[in-house]
Amino acid sequence: MPVRPIRWKSGLLDGCVELIDQTLLPGKLVWLECRDAETMFEAIQVLRVRGAPAIGVAAAMGLVLAVRNAPENENGFFDALSKARDYLASSRPTAVNLFWALDRMVARAKSLKGRPVSVIKQTLFDEALTIQREDANMCRSIGGFGAVLVPQSATILTHCNAGSLATAEYGTALAVVYTAVEQGKKIQVYADETRPLLQGARLTAWELQQAGVPVTVLCDNAAGWLMQTKKIDLVIVGADRIVANGDTANKIGTYSLAVLAWRHNVPFYVAAPSSTFDLSLADGSAIPIEMRSGDEIGRPFASRVVPDGVPCYNPAFDVTPAELIRGIVTERGVISPVCRERIREVLAPSQTN
Numbered sequence: 404m405p406v407r408p409i410r411w412k413s414g415l416l417d418g419c420v421e422l423i424d425q426t427l428l429p430g431k432l433v434w435l436e437c438r439d440a441e442t443m444f445e446a447i448q449v450l451r452v453r454g455a456p457a458i459g460v461a462a463a464m465g466l467v468l469a470v471r472n473a474p475e476n477e478n479g480f481f482d483a484l485s486k487a488r489d490y491l492a493s494s495r496p497t498a499v500n501l502f503w504a505l506d507r508m509v510a511r512a513k514s515l516k517g518r519p520v521s522v523i524k525q526t527l528f529d530e531a532l533t534i535q536r537e538d539a540n541m542c543r544s545i546g547g548f549g550a551v552l553v554p555q556s557a558t559i560l561t562h563c564n565a566g567s568l569a570t571a572e573y574g575t576a577l578a579v580v581y582t583a584v585e586q587g588k589k590i591q592v593y594a595d596e597t598r599p600l601l602q603g604a605r606l607t608a609w610e611l612q613q614a615g616v617p618v619t620v621l622c623d624n625a626a627g628w629l630m631q632t633k634k635i636d637l638v639i640v641g642a643d644r645i646v647a648n649g650d651t652a653n654k655i656g657t658y659s660l661a662v663l664a665w666r667h668n669v670p671f672y673v674a675a676p677s678s679t680f681d682l683s684l685a686d687g688s689a690i691p692i693e694m695r696s697g698d699e700i701g702r703p704f705a706s707r708v709v710p711d712g713v714p715c716y717n718p719a720f721d722v723t724p725a726e727l728i729r730g731i732v733t734e735r736g737v738i739s740p741v742c743r744e745r746i747r748e749v750l751a752p753s754q755t756n
Contacts, residue, residue, distance in 0.1 A: 406610055408568045409452060409460055409535070415471055415528040420464045424451045425568060429609040440469035440487055447494040447501075450600065454569020455643045455679050456538050459500030462491050463531040466508050471524055480520045484512055496691045497652055497720050498643040499681045504534055538571035541676040542578045544734035549579030549639070549674055552730070552737070556589040557636040560626060563597045563654035564606035565641025565674065575641045575674040577607070579732065584616055592618045593635065595626060597654060599700045599717065623656050630667040638664045639732075642675040649725030649741035650687030651675075655718055661727040673723075674732040677750050687722035695719050 409422040420437040426449065427433050435451055437443045443465030446452050452461045469487030473480045488505050495501060511530045515523045553559070559580060566577030573581060583590050592611055597603035604620045611618040621629065629635055638660060644652040651657075651673050664671040684690060697715030701708065709715060730739035731746075738749045 406567050406613060407572045409457060409464070409571065411464060411532060411535075415467070415525060420461070420468065422446060422452045422461065423568065425453060425606060426451050428568075428605050437465070437468065440465050440491060443468060444491060444494050447491075453602070454564065454641070455498035455500040456542070456570040456575065456676060457568070458495065458498050459504035459678060460531075460535045460538055460571050462494075462501050463504040463508050463534045465491050466505060467524075467528050467531050470527065473520075473524075475520045477516065477520060480523065481512070481516075484509060495693060497693045498679075500643075500676075500678050503678045507534070535571045538676065538678075539573060541678075541734035542567075542570050542573035542575060543582075545575055545674050545676065545732050546573060546578030546582030548734075548737055549672070549732040550582040550586055550588070552637070552670070552672060552732070553579060553583040553588060553590070554636060557583070558591045558593065558634060560593045560595070560629065560635045560638045560660070560669075561607060562595040562603060562623075562638075562640045562657050562660050564602040564610075565639075566607055566610045568606050568610055569641060575676065575732075576639045576672075577611070579639055579672075579674055580611070580616060581614065584614075590616060592616060593626075593629060594618055594620050595623045595656065595660070596620055597656065598623055599703055601703075602654065623659075626660055627663045627667075630663055630669050635667075635669050637670040637672060639672040639674055642673050642679050642731075643720060644684075644690050645673070645675060645680045645731065645746075646684040646687055646690060647682045647746065648686045648743050649728060649731065649738070649746060650690070651723045651725070651728065651731070652687065652690045652692070652720045653723065655721050658721040658723045658727075661723045665727050670729040671727060672730050672732060673728055676734050680746070680750060682746075682750075687724065690720075690722055692721070693719040 424433045424435045473483035566574035594603040594607040700715035725741040728741045
């Protein structure tokens with residue numbers, strides 16, 4: 404079974420969030436305890452927890468941590484809730500699940516105005532756990548719809564980590580792999596190492612190995628040669644934000660992979676839950692792209708590889724145009740062709756962004 408990277412331990416007032424510290428994989432499997440919003444903020448910001456769906460779950464639980472000891476009067480509670488929401492929302496800018504989960508939690512609390520604050524706190528706790536369960540169920544459904552696209556024997560290329568480590572359970576892109584394997588299909592996965600933080604090499608390879616799925620790691624810049632020599636049947640990746648026309652933000656390097664797949668006539672798929680869609684944005688040019696520290700390139704894992712004084716350009720994400728995507732696999736079905744009308748058709752009535 405794929406790993407479950409995040410969980411709430413014990414009850415509302417005495418409990419904590421436990422999550423796998425993904426910055427230490429694959430060398431160490433360490434569970435980090437989060438007992439306050441500050442620890443959760445840091446975990447999200449420095450990628451101890453990462454992947455759009457997992458960030459959403461973590462943010463919802465982080466909001467509970469932030470307000471469980473808030474004042475019992477309504478005005479004091481909602482002031483604390485608003486400040487905690489904005490604080491956690493500032494941890495990372497690109498993955499829309501973060502904002503979706505926080506706004507869902509705030510809306511749930513506001514729907515209970517006039518009720519005792521203790522009731523609102525318990526309801527928020529229950530809502531966070533519901534978000535976690537829903538994400539796990541959505542991932543299972545994504546796997547079912549996506550596995551239909553996979554031949555009986557297939558070699559799949561993926562980028563970054565869109566597996567169970569990036570979600571509540573099971574994954575998005577890797578949910579398709581896991582389901583195909585469960586169906587008896589013969590699957591081989593190639594995982595891009597995914598510069599500069601090596602999420603493919605460290606995380607995707609680790610969790611596939613744990614699940615017993617054959618996996619081989621390659622340098623990002625070897626993907627084109629692999630396709631040119633006809634060793635790849637399809638590419639499937641996750642997403643951090645998908646906008647109204649189907650343009651998709653994902654880990655940096657995804658756009659290059661999509662162009663290579665188009666050039667070599669290799670089907671390129673995106674797998675993501677409906678919570679990753681942001682229909683308020685018309686196209687990918689409006690997606691905010693997170694810029695991270697140049698040290699992630701110049702001093703990866705504390706090892707100097709770029710001369711002192713030479714700047715490094717480090718966008719965390721890029722945007723793949725909709726026309727390069729063969730289909731988007733969601734928990735409600737496959738969006739293909741990828742266009743505004745088909746997106747609306749598949750997502751309705753679940754779309755709330």
